[in-house]
Amino acid sequence: MHEFSIALEIVDTLDENGYLDGVNKVNSVKLGIGKYSGIDKNYLGFAFQNLNDERFKDVLLEFIPNDSDEIKIEEIMVD
Amino acid sequence: MLNSNRINRGGGRSLTVQRNALESNEVIAKKNKAIFGRTLVINFLSSPGSGKTSLLESIIPVLKSEGFKSAVIEGDVETDLDKKRIDNLDIPAYQIITNGTCHLDAKMVNGSLGNLDIKDADVIFIENVGNLVCPTSFNLGEDMKVVVLSITEGDDKPLKYPAAFYKSKVMVINKIDLLPVLDSDISKIKENALSINKDLMIFETSCKKKQDGGVDNKGIEDLVSFIKEKVKLKADEFRKIGGNMYF
Numbered sequence: 001m002h003e004f005s006i007a008l009e010i011v012d013t014l015d016e017n018g019y020l021d022g023v024n025k026v027n028s029v030k031l032g033i034g035k036y037s038g039i040d041k042n043y044l045g046f047a048f049q050n051l052n053d054e055r056f057k058d059v060l061l062e063f064i065p066n067d068s069d070e071i072k073i074e075e076i077m078v079d
Numbered sequence: 080m081l082n083s084n085r086i087n088r089g090g091g092r093s094l095t096v097q098r099n100a101l102e103s104n105e106v107i108a109k110k111n112k113a114i115f116g117r118t119l120v121i122n123f124l125s126s127p128g129s130g131k132t133s134l135l136e137s138i139i140p141v142l143k144s145e146g147f148k149s150a151v152i153e154g155d156v157e158t159d160l161d162k163k164r165i166d167n168l169d170i171p172a173y174q175i176i177t178n179g180t181c182h183l184d185a186k187m188v189n190g191s192l193g194n195l196d197i198k199d200a201d202v203i204f205i206e207n208v209g210n211l212v213c214p215t216s217f218n219l220g221e222d223m224k225v226v227v228l229s230i231t232e233g234d235d236k237p238l239k240y241p242a243a244f245y246k247s248k249v250m251v252i253n254k255i256d257l258l259p260v261l262d263s264d265i266s267k268i269k270e271n272a273l274s275i276n277k278d279l280m281i282f283e284t285s286c287k288k289k290q291d292g293g294v295d296n297k298g299i300e301d302l303v304s305f306i307k308e309k310v311k312l313k314a315d316e317f318r319k320i321g322g323n324m325y326f
Contacts, residue, residue, distance in 0.1 A: 013100060038213070072098065
């Protein structure tokens with residue numbers, strides 16, 4: 001289940017680029033998901049719920065499908 | 080910095096990100112590529128049991144006999160059994176045991192490079208964890224992914240696991256020595272794979288061990304010729320730009 005690794009990568013990318021500075025809670029993450037990205041959306045949601053990161057505990061994932069092989073973080077909504 | 084920061088009706092802030100979700104893996108993959116330098120790196124993907132290690136056991140001695148030096152990074156969930164087989168070829172090899180993780184990532188490969196003598200290697204083979212889904216998501220810094228499909232797996236696999244075939248430059252259809260005793264339709268395998276990736280190069284191979292200890296290789300010479308050509312192309316490309324292509 002590589003979706004757990006993908007969830008960790010998403011958190012790292014947001015953290016390392018300052019998007020989580022001062023953030024208490026991430027309400028939603030909008031992701032662009034390519035049909036060749038090899039991602040199971042349900043598993044990815046499960047992975048976020050089990051990250052042991054309180055900021056992402058109740059996060060909602062929104063997916064925008066495309067024809068690529070990429071996974072792109074489009075937008076996040078935070079408190 | 081952050082692209083936008085607006086207040087929503089619900090009170091939360093919306094931040095536009097627009098970044099590759101695997102950015103931190105990509106950064107390390109780029110470092111790996113720089114370390115690999117002129118050396119061609121091939122990432123082998125497949126289901127468990129398709130014959131990745133057997134292919135390496137057939138390819139590497141032919142490359143060796145023609146003066147090409149190989150090294151291998153083995154990925155396995157639990158054991159070093161494949162690395163022990165590669166050790167018999169008397170080339171540098173390193174085993175990554177993922178302890179349950181279903182794929183290799185760039186960081187794992189980066190961690191292995193300090194333990195593997197690759198300075199003289201013309202080609203490094205990375206044998207990923209046997210899995211047609213998870214390893215496809217992670218760039219390791221390789222030059223190409225090669226997907227191996229044995230004919231026992233059925234002709235529908237390219238359609239059921241499209242990411243592996245979409246992201247690979249080459250498909251190796253292995254165990255073709257079994258064709259006479261199976262109902263597999265090799266033309267259907269190719270048709271399905273090419274419907275996912277029309278540029279996929281296809282090789283048909285078998286590396287059946289004979290009772291006298293030898294190997295009944297089929298198609299290995301064509302695959303080795305392809306690898307040798309890519310080794311030379313990569314080295315030429317690297318030389319042309321003065322060895323600074325990835326910095």
